[in-house]
Amino acid sequence: MQTNVANQTSNITVEDDRTGLSIETLKRAFADNLFYIQGKLSILANFTDYYMALSYTTRDRLLQRWLQTLKVYHEQDIKTVYYLSAEFLMGRHLGNSLINLDLYESIEQAVKESGLDLTEVLEQEPDPGLGNGGLGRLAACFLDSLATLEIPAMGYGIRYEFGIFNQSIQHGWQVEIPDKWLKCGNPWEVVRYESTVQVKFGGHTEVYNDDRGRPHTRWIPSFTVEGIPHDTPVPGYQTNTVNTLRLWKAEAGEDFNFQAFNSGDYDGAVATKIKSETISKVLYPNDNTPQGRQLRLEQQFFFVSCSLQDIIRRHLKKYGRLDNLADHAAVQLNDTHPAISIAEMMRLLVDDHQMFWDEAWRITQSTFAYTNHTLMPEALEKWGVPLFESLLPRHLEIIYEINHRFLQDVQTWFPDDNELLLRLSIIEEGGGKKVRMANLATIGSHAVNGVAALHTELLKQDVLRDFYKLWPEKFNNKTNGVTPRRWVLLANPTFSELITEKIGGSWLKHLDELRKLETFIDDPEFRDRWRQIKQANKQKLADYILAHNSVEVDVNSIFDIQVKRIHEYKRQHLDLLHIIGLYLRIKQNPNIKMTPRTFIFGGKAAPGYFMAKLIIKAINAVADVVNRDPDVHGRIKVVFLANFSASLGQLIYPAADLSEQISTAGKEASGTGNMKFTMNGALTIGTLDGANIEIREEVGDDNFFLFGLTAAEVEKMKYEGYNPRDYYDSNEELRTVLDRLAMGYFSPGEKDLFKPLVDSLLHHDDYMLLADYQAYSDCQAKVSDAYQDIERWTTMSILNVARSGKFSSDRTIKEYCDDIWNVKPVKVELEPYDPARA
Numbered sequence: 062m063q064t065n066v067a068n069q070t071s072n073i074t075v076e077d078d079r080t081g082l083s084i085e086t087l088k089r090a091f092a093d094n095l096f097y098i099q100g101k102l103s104i105l106a107n108f109t110d111y112y113m114a115l116s117y118t119t120r121d122r123l124l125q126r127w128l129q130t131l132k133v134y135h136e137q138d139i140k141t142v143y144y145l146s147a148e149f150l151m152g153r154h155l156g157n158s159l160i161n162l163d164l165y166e167s168i169e170q171a172v173k174e175s176g177l178d179l180t181e182v183l184e185q186e187p188d189p190g191l192g193n194g195g196l197g198r199l200a201a202c203f204l205d206s207l208a209t210l211e212i213p214a215m216g217y218g219i220r221y222e223f224g225i226f227n228q229s230i231q232h233g234w235q236v237e238i239p240d241k242w243l244k245c246g247n248p249w250e251v252v253r254y255e256s257t258v259q260v261k262f263g264g265h266t267e268v269y270n271d272d273r274g275r276p277h278t279r280w281i282p283s284f285t286v287e288g289i290p291h292d293t294p295v296p297g298y299q300t301n302t303v304n305t306l307r308l309w310k311a312e313a314g315e316d317f318n319f320q321a322f323n324s325g326d327y328d329g330a331v332a333t334k335i336k337s338e339t340i341s342k343v344l345y346p347n348d349n350t351p352q353g354r355q356l357r358l359e360q361q362f363f364f365v366s367c368s369l370q371d372i373i374r375r376h377l378k379k380y381g382r383l384d385n386l387a388d389h390a391a392v393q394l395n396d397t398h399p400a401i402s403i404a405e406m407m408r409l410l411v412d413d414h415q416m417f418w419d420e421a422w423r424i425t426q427s428t429f430a431y432t433n434h435t436l437m438p439e440a441l442e443k444w445g446v447p448l449f450e451s452l453l454p455r456h457l458e459i460i461y462e463i464n465h466r467f468l469q470d471v472q473t474w475f476p477d478d479n480e481l482l483l484r485l486s487i488i489e490e491g492g493g494k495k496v497r498m499a500n501l502a503t504i505g506s507h508a509v510n511g512v513a514a515l516h517t518e519l520l521k522q523d524v525l526r527d528f529y530k531l532w533p534e535k536f537n538n539k540t541n542g543v544t545p546r547r548w549v550l551l552a553n554p555t556f557s558e559l560i561t562e563k564i565g566g567s568w569l570k571h572l573d574e575l576r577k578l579e580t581f582i583d584d585p586e587f588r589d590r591w592r593q594i595k596q597a598n599k600q601k602l603a604d605y606i607l608a609h610n611s612v613e614v615d616v617n618s619i620f621d622i623q624v625k626r627i628h629e630y631k632r633q634h635l636d637l638l639h640i641i642g643l644y645l646r647i648k649q650n651p652n653i654k655m656t657p658r659t660f661i662f663g664g665k666a667a668p669g670y671f672m673a674k675l676i677i678k679a680i681n682a683v684a685d686v687v688n689r690d691p692d693v694h695g696r697i698k699v700v701f702l703a704n705f706s707a708s709l710g711q712l713i714y715p716a717a718d719l720s721e722q723i724s725t726a727g728k729e730a731s732g733t734g735n736m737k738f739t740m741n742g743a744l745t746i747g748t749l750d751g752a753n754i755e756i757r758e759e760v761g762d763d764n765f766f767l768f769g770l771t772a773a774e775v776e777k778m779k780y781e782g783y784n785p786r787d788y789y790d791s792n793e794e795l796r797t798v799l800d801r802l803a804m805g806y807f808s809p810g811e812k813d814l815f816k817p818l819v820d821s822l823l824h825h826d827d828y829m830l831l832a833d834y835q836a837y838s839d840c841q842a843k844v845s846d847a848y849q850d851i852e853r854w855t856t857m858s859i860l861n862v863a864r865s866g867k868f869s870s871d872r873t874i875k876e877y878c879d880d881i882w883n884v885k886p887v888k889v890e891l892e893p894y895d896p897a898r899a
């Protein structure tokens with residue numbers, strides 16, 4: 062494409078070029094960065110170059126705020142939130158930064174006048190996929206809200222060289238492709254070599270006496286790795302606050318390198334380097350299904366140790382003492398992935414800073430809080446004691462000591478209850494000893510929370526019930542939320558414009574104000590525009606589907622969407638059984654009346670999760686048959702969109718009519734996709750699970766399609782002996798559906814392909830699909846009826862949006878601040894930029 066990016070005259074100072082906000086200055090800065098940073102003439106530049114130049118132009122405008130924020134935090138007596146998470150699924154930075162800096166329109170204009178289209182440039186950014194799903198994306202939403210609410214906060218995690226794999230679909234199967242997100246460089250990070258920390262691994266411990274003859278333990282590691290901080294700015298929406306996400310990259314310690322190098326052992330030097338760098342090489346692609354691999358524990362300890370050392374170093378520099386650490390730092394553990402923090406903090410305080418145990422324990426407990434995100438027993442992390450012993454020998458000793466003291470207390474509170482001790486112990490006995498990370502996190506924290514009301518209740522009654530008996534006051538609920546800046550304003554700009562036109566723009570910081578939309582519910586012009594916007598969003602998605610899947614879909618059909626990780630408990634295959642049911646009805650009666658539907662799926666399967674991969678294949682196999690069958694007459698279409706990601710989500714949520722939230726009740730801790738759909742005007746078909754329950758409470762029973770067993774009913778049925786076969790025998794449609802799948806109807810030439818899927822349903826059905834099938838199918842019929850009445854549907858859609866205010870992550874973060882962290886906002890005032898004083 063021919064552009065005139067470099068044709069601007071350049072008669073201004075560098076300073077103005079980097080901070081000025083006029084269209085002319087932005088254009089010039091863009092052209093300058095293309096030339097001086099990308100090193101390209103515009104005639105030779107490609108879209109990546111434009112993206113890079115524009116990112117630097119935007120980053121320059123963030124820096125003054127970022128550095129000022131750091132200065133204020135450095136100078137003032139504040140308390141900071143540290144959010145420790147193995148995953149941060151940030152989504153693309155450029156569009157979000159433009160929105161949060163209120164620069165979107167000016168940059169759009171500047172880019173346009175430079176002969177380019179902003180949306181096309183934004184599409185060049187690789188989606189930084191440093192997370193698997195809900196948990197990682199929640200961390201990103203929280204950072205956005207923390208900065209927007211002007212809370213001093215820092216995210217700590219791992220700078221994976223390879224993020225979540227890219228998914229391609231070949232012959233219907235998922236194929237994983239490495240995610241080389243850093244290959245063109247990352248304009249958003251600043252490397253802070255000066256804050257490098259050392260992390261020890263392996264070796265042994267020994268006792269020694271200090272100058273005063275007091276015994277201490279020290280850890281003699283077998284190797285040391287360096288953690289290099291890579292900082293990314295996190296701007297708040299329309300504030301001066303720019304917080305920091307600090308991600309650690311692992312590199313070989315210099316000493317080690319040199320030792321081998323100097324003795325001529327080049328292979329050894331290289332091996333050490335590789336071993337060290339492997340730690341931050343790749344994100345484990347499992348969501349809710351941990352794999353007990355040594356490297357994973359190394360990753361966890363690596364980023365925890367880096368982060369805690371960093372926190373302590375900064376605190377000591379400012380205050381010169383550690384007894385007041387908990388007054389200035391609140392550390393949140395995002396699931397058990399950073400739970401080793403409890404032992405590492407104790408080690409740092411007791412061994413390195415020679416503090417007495419009781420004092421160190423008081424500080425640790427008052428500093429840490431733990432969020433649990435799952436009820437799935439297999440998802441609760443446990444590490445074998447031998448692995449722990451070889452990798453973290455000192456931590457194992459500390460854990461034994463914590464456990465010993467804790468169990469002694471329990472014994473005095475509940476004498477002679479040996480079973481209770483066994484359940485509460487950090488160490489699981491029998492069948493190979495294991496360290497239970499959830500127990501460690503719960504014992505070492507002052508607060509423990511679940512992520513939706515039902516989830517927290519089930520934690521208290523089930524997974525953590527013995528702990529709840531000991532410390533009921535520790536437990537609290539924090540229902541998840543999502544940021545409306547990315548998920549409404551950025552993802553759905555025309556919709557946001559309509560809302561702002563009607564109720565003003567403050568809803569973006571006070572999402573409850575969406576309620577005001579209810580006053581317009583009878584306004585025909587408003588309702589018309591509401592529908593037109595949805596239609597246009599559907600058209601955009603339809604174009605994408607045509608381009609990527611070569612399937613033409615009808616924008617007047619119901620866009621019925623399920624996007625999330627593929628997991629049996631999320632029941633994508635229940636959705637599929639219903640689709641097959643509809644298809645068979647058409648085959649039986651080709652003239653049957655049916656509200657047209659487009660079933661859209663997206664989501665990745667963990668590469669080692671056989672059944673999840675088979676579900677993807679089954680969706681694609683059914684799509685192949687249904688989409689090609691002339692009898693169907695376009696009444697139903699099935700589409701699997703490859704490589705679901707945050708950026709694809711931004712296209713999908715605004716285009717949905719129906720949101721599928723159909724997990725087995727009691728299995729989905731919260732869900733957050735459900736909230737994104739609701740905010741964008743989709744209606745939900747869902748079970749009473751996770752945050753669905755609260756969404757339904759907010760939007761009203763009449764505006765939510767509810768079906769299925771409750772969590773209590775699921776438990777009761779299992780307890781009484783659930784037999785899926787009964788449903789197969791008694792439900793003719795269900796039987797035919799399963800038989801067709803099992804007989805190879807959708808897999809010509811591979812008769813038994815889907816037999817494992819059907820067998821698992823017929824013989825186990827752990828997630829009760831067969832028990833819920835009829836209720837789901839009946840409820841879907843109600844959805845179809847409701848969609849026929851366009852006015853009724855529009856009213857429901859408006860009410861869903863108007864009543865979605867609770868699900869802003871700003872609300873969630875305020876609750877964390879008040880109930881768990883005890884932190885207050887800190888205003889950042891901008892000082893005029895003066896290079897002489899900087």
Ligand code: H53
Binds near residue numbers: 195729
């Ligand atoms: O965390 C989300 C929840 C969702 C839950 C998810 C999650 C992961 O993504 C990974 C591990 C894990 O234990 C839980 O499945 O229900 O909404 C954020 O809380």
